[in-house]
Structure formats: structure tokens, C-alpha cells
Amino acid sequence: MPSVREIRRRIKSVQSTAKVTKAMSMIAASKMRKTQEAALLSRPYNEMIGEIVNSINFGVSSEESLHPLLEKREIKTTQLILITPDRGLTGGLNNNVNRFANDFMKNNNSENLVIAVGKKGFEFIDRSEYEISSVFTDIGESPEIADVLPISKIAIDNYVTGKVDAVSVIFSEYVSSTLQKPDVLPLLPMEQTDSKNLDFISEPNINDLIKIILPKFVEVQIFHCLLESIASEQSARMVAMQKATDAANEMIDDLTLKMNKARQEMITNELLDIVGGVEAQTS
Incomplete structure (x- = not known):
């Protein structure tokens, strides 16, 4: 899965495209x-x-x-x-x-x-x-x-x-x-x-x-x-550019969802590392 930084960069790129088509x-x-x-x-x-x-x-x-x-x-x-x-x-x-x-x-x-x-x-x-x-x-x-x-x-x-x-x-x-x-x-x-x-x-x-x-x-x-x-x-x-804008907005929503999942996965992994480290010290 792409990193959060890569997905965020792609979202900005699609947002720029959506502004142009709009x-x-x-x-x-x-x-x-x-x-x-x-x-x-x-x-x-x-x-x-x-x-x-x-x-x-x-x-x-x-x-x-x-x-x-x-x-x-x-x-x-x-x-x-x-x-x-x-x-x-x-x-x-x-x-x-x-x-x-x-x-x-x-x-x-x-x-x-x-x-x-x-x-x-x-x-x-x-x-x-x-x-x-x-x-x-x-x-x-x-x-x-x-x-x-x-x-x-x-x-x-x-x-x-x-x-x-x-x-x-x-x-x-x-x-x-x-x-x-x-x-x-x-x-x-x-x-x-x-x-x-x-x-x-x-x-x-x-x-x-x-x-x-x-x-x-x-x-x-x-x-x-x-x-x-x-x-x-x-x-x-006009119709073609409106459709392109709608498609770009849908892509932004999909990328935002992927970015949130990637961020949640990253946070979960960090929490697991912390919990694992604490258990190792106490054992």
C-alpha cells in the first residue's frame, strides 16, 4: 500500500486538476x-x-x-x-x-x-x-x-x-x-x-x-x-469538463479513504510496537 505521504501528494495533484476542469x-x-x-x-x-x-x-x-x-x-x-x-x-x-x-x-x-x-x-x-x-x-x-x-x-x-x-x-x-x-x-x-x-x-x-x-x-x-x-x-x-470534475472529486474521495486507512494502519502498528516494548520491559 502507498504511504500516507504519497497518497496526500496524489490528492493535491487531483485537486489541482479538478480546479482546472471546473x-x-x-x-x-x-x-x-x-x-x-x-x-x-x-x-x-x-x-x-x-x-x-x-x-x-x-x-x-x-x-x-x-x-x-x-x-x-x-x-x-x-x-x-x-x-x-x-x-x-x-x-x-x-x-x-x-x-x-x-x-x-x-x-x-x-x-x-x-x-x-x-x-x-x-x-x-x-x-x-x-x-x-x-x-x-x-x-x-x-x-x-x-x-x-x-x-x-x-x-x-x-x-x-x-x-x-x-x-x-x-x-x-x-x-x-x-x-x-x-x-x-x-x-x-x-x-x-x-x-x-x-x-x-x-x-x-x-x-x-x-x-x-x-x-x-x-x-x-x-x-x-x-x-x-x-x-x-x-x-x-461544458458537459465533458463537468464530468471530468465529478470524476476527479470521486477520485479524491477514494484517495482520502485510502489515506485514512493507511494512517489508521500506521497508528495501529505504532501502538503495537509500544505495547510490545512495554511488555518486554516488564517481563
Whole structure:
């Protein structure tokens, strides 16, 4: 059994670790509130612009030329935008997203070209067989729409020029503080869904309006996925650090119990030595 001094030294070490993980959990909780609010506030806007774009698409007559972002063709190459955190200490979040991306690319029956957004996704793709076209890291915890413009430009240009035939985004969807799930968002070609064919007058005309709003829609979709991913990251880190703190506290309790037993055993042995010495002198 380790000595009392060794156990006491180990208790101090675990206590220091518990202080660090508790501080990291509190910091992540503070950041989570801001990122969660940003992600939740972006959802109604994202849904509304989707309905507007869909309504405009229904307003285009068959005689008018089809916008390149609406053009469908045989999918030979898929552009995948993989959004992951830059840092670890997020429990199983990074592994779950990367595993989901790997399964998606194996099952989509086409070649894959990856835009890695975040260091963890880049490191995963760099170790795999898939080709990386671009890498974006260190975007930060409070991104702006300007941060995703280079990403959307690469995706749109690759699709319009025919380099890729489809574009999808894989990210971590924020469900709750304790639940984040990997998800895929098909981005291009844009799909028309059932929607009310709104009677409206547009200025400029529909074709000119589509040329303006469709690229903006792609930017908003990517930006929303980025906000969801950041909120998921902070939530996962808060939960992971809280679990680490709880585990450290349990270890401290176990070590304290061992130290008390070792101290009791040491005292008992000393008492036995004293009693034995007294009996030897009196005999």
C-alpha cells in the first residue's frame, strides 16, 4: 500500500486538476449561452429565407433560363464542407462528426472533394484517403457572415464550373445542452419543396432577383451550420469538463479513504510496537 505521504501528494495533484476542469466548465458554460442564443436566433431567419427562395423558384416560368445553382446533373463528384471544432476536450463530439462524415463519403457513390472548416476535421481528412481542396481554421467563437464568404465562393464556383456535381455540409446540430447530433445538409443543387406559390411582384425581374438571392442563400445556409457547430462545441465541452470534475472529486474521495486507512494502519502498528516494548520491559 502507498504511504500516507504519497497518497496526500496524489490528492493535491487531483485537486489541482479538478480546479482546472471546473474553471474550463464554467468558461464553456458562459460561452455556450452566447453561442446557443446565436444558433437559435438564426433558425427562424434561415427557415424564412428558404421559403422565400423556394417561392421565387416556383415563380420562374419554364421558358426562362435555369440558374446554374438549380441545374441538376449526374453526381460524379461531391463537394463536402466538413465543419468541426478547432480544439478538443469536447467528449465524443469530434469523433462522432468525423465518423459520420466518413460513413457519408463511403456511401454516396461518387468521388469526394472536402473543404475542411476546423482543425479536427482537417486532421481527420488528412489521415484518410479523401482529397482536401481547401482548409479554413481559427474562425473563432463569434463568427460573422464575412467569415463564410470564401467558403461559399469556392463551393459555388466549383459547382457552376462543373468541377463538382453536388455540395453538402456536414456539421453538428445543436439539440440541447447535453445532446448534439451530426447532420448533413444538401446544399447544391437547390431542391424545390412544396410551398405556397405566392402571388407577388418583383423588382427587378425574377431572373435578376434569383441571380442575387441564390448565392446569398448558400452563404446563409453555411453560416447557420457554422453557428450550430459552435454552439454544439461549447455545450459538449461544458458537459465533458463537468464530468471530468465529478470524476476527479470521486477520485479524491477514494484517495482520502485510502489515506485514512493507511494512517489508521500506521497508528495501529505504532501502538503495537509500544505495547510490545512495554511488555518486554516488564517481563
